[in-house]
Amino acid sequence: MGEPRRILRFPASQRIEHAVTMVSFTILAITGLVQKYAMASLSEAIIALLGGIETVRAIHHIFAVVLMLEAIYHLGAVGYRLFVLHQPPSILLSLQDLRAGWQIFLNNLGLSRERPLQGRYTFEEKVEYWALVWGTVVMAVTGFMMWNPIATTRLLPGEFVPAAKAAHGGEAVLAVLAILVWHSYHVHLRQFNKSMFTGYLSEEEMLEEHPLELADLKAGVSPRPLDPAAVARRRRIFLPIYSLLAASMLVGVYFFTSYEHTAITTIPPAEDVVVYVPLTPTPLPTPLPTKPPPAGAPTTWEDGFADLFAEKCGSCHGTAKVGGLDLAEYEGALAGGKSGPAIVPGDPAASRLVIVQATGDHPGQLTGQELALVRAWIEAGAPER
Numbered sequence: 001m002g003e004p005r006r007i008l009r010f011p012a013s014q015r016i017e018h019a020v021t022m023v024s025f026t027i028l029a030i031t032g033l034v035q036k037y038a039m040a041s042l043s044e045a046i047i048a049l050l051g052g053i054e055t056v057r058a059i060h061h062i063f064a065v066v067l068m069l070e071a072i073y074h075l076g077a078v079g080y081r082l083f084v085l086h087q088p089p090s091i092l093l094s095l096q097d098l099r100a101g102w103q104i105f106l107n108n109l110g111l112s113r114e115r116p117l118q119g120r121y122t123f124e125e126k127v128e129y130w131a132l133v134w135g136t137v138v139m140a141v142t143g144f145m146m147w148n149p150i151a152t153t154r155l156l157p158g159e160f161v162p163a164a165k166a167a168h169g170g171e172a173v174l175a176v177l178a179i180l181v182w183h184s185y186h187v188h189l190r191q192f193n194k195s196m197f198t199g200y201l202s203e204e205e206m207l208e209e210h211p212l213e214l215a216d217l218k219a220g221v222s223p224r225p226l227d228p229a230a231v232a233r234r235r236r237i238f239l240p241i242y243s244l245l246a247a248s249m250l251v252g253v254y255f256f257t258s259y260e261h262t263a264i265t266t267i268p269p270a271e272d273v274v275v276y277v278p279l280t281p282t283p284l285p286t287p288l289p290t291k292p293p294p295a296g297a298p299t300t301w302e303d304g305f306a307d308l309f310a311e312k313c314g315s316c317h318g319t320a321k322v323g324g325l326d327l328a329e330y331e332g333a334l335a336g337g338k339s340g341p342a343i344v345p346g347d348p349a350a351s352r353l354v355i356v357q358a359t360g361d362h363p364g365q366l367t368g369q370e371l372a373l374v375r376a377w378i379e380a381g382a383p384e385r
């Protein structure tokens with residue numbers, strides 16, 4: 001049996017997962033950070049390039065959904081490998097990893113020549129994987145709170161919304177720095193590990209990075225042979241359970257994205273409005289169209305208006321002459337009070353009496369009907385008899 005020179009590390013499905021995560025993470029980071037640091041000139045340039053803040057937010061939301069769907073798929077894929085294929089949970093952190101981490105730390109500082117012998121996943125890889133899992137959970141939870149602030153404050157105190165925003169932005173910076181520092185160093189700088197794209201590592205690379213796994217592979221310890229009947233049985237149990245879980249998580253994502261329209265909508269730029277508008281003079285009460293007075297209505301001072309004024313106005317504008325106005329006599333009515341003639345024959349609009357009464361709140365007030373009669377009488381020249 002010829003020894004394979006290249007060893008399959010990541011099957012296509014996992015490489016696709018990595019590609020989807022890489023693309024959505026990058027887009028989320030860019031569209032998110034320009035919102036977090038919206039005042040920076042670089043952010044402004046990127047926002048303008050992408051077509052404005054609303055488009056940036058829409059792209060961020062779309063790729064948040066892509067990443068959530070990938071996470072749901074990942075749970076299924078991991079579950080399938082663990083529960084159906086009975087693969088060992090090799091990405092779990094163990095005490096041995098702490099020791100390895102310490103050794104790597106010393107080695108990186110040049111205090112120790114030795115690097116630990118590691119298996120399927122190195123300490124660096126495990127830390128990165130769990131940071132991604134943890135980060136995705138934090139981003140999903142805090143993202144939900146910002147996307148649905150009203151629903152959030154129905155369950156939690158209001159402070160949780162700005163707190164979620166702070167955590168979302170802080171975790172974003174942390175995640176981007178982790179990729180730029182930790183990820184870049186371990187898979188691009190210290191060695192250029194292309195297995196996530198090609199799928200394969202050479203034997204030499206395996207010996208360097210994953211000697212324990214290589215040893216297991218050579219000894220035939222892994223992968224363990226599987227009993228097809230047992231796998232089929234476990235799959236029959238796993239698939240319906242996962243389908244149910246995935247369906248409820250998909251409903252969750254739908255709820256997440258559609259439950260409420262986030263209150264913050266970018267306000268369109270203000271229009272130009274004319275601030276100074278010259279005052280238009282208040283129009284004088286327009287004279288009502290003069291109808292011929294109804295039959296039996298007074299048409300002269302003597303046949304009724306004298307009595308009307310005596311009854312309605314006499315208490316103040318009789319002998320008391322409030323405001324200098326005496327409405328007890330025809331002459332007094334024409335002469336008016338301190339503001340001038342109360343009645344200008346032929347011109348109701350110029351008559352103080354009509355102007356004062358038209359306000360509707362004079363201490364002694366004619367009814368609308370009476371005022372109309374007075375107008376018609378003045379219009380007709382205010383005859384005395």
Ligand code: HEC
Binds near residue numbers: 316317354363
């Ligand atoms: C309860 C008292 C009272 C009654 C009743 C009353 N007025 Fe007057 N009137 C006043 C007062 C007070 C003034 C304001 C005097 C001033 O500005 O110094 C006034 C002022 C006026 C003036 C303006 C006088 C001027 O030259 O400044 C007119 C016109 C007038 N009244 C008409 C009437 C008519 C018509 C009636 C009856 C329908 C009437 N008033 C009933 C209290 C009254």
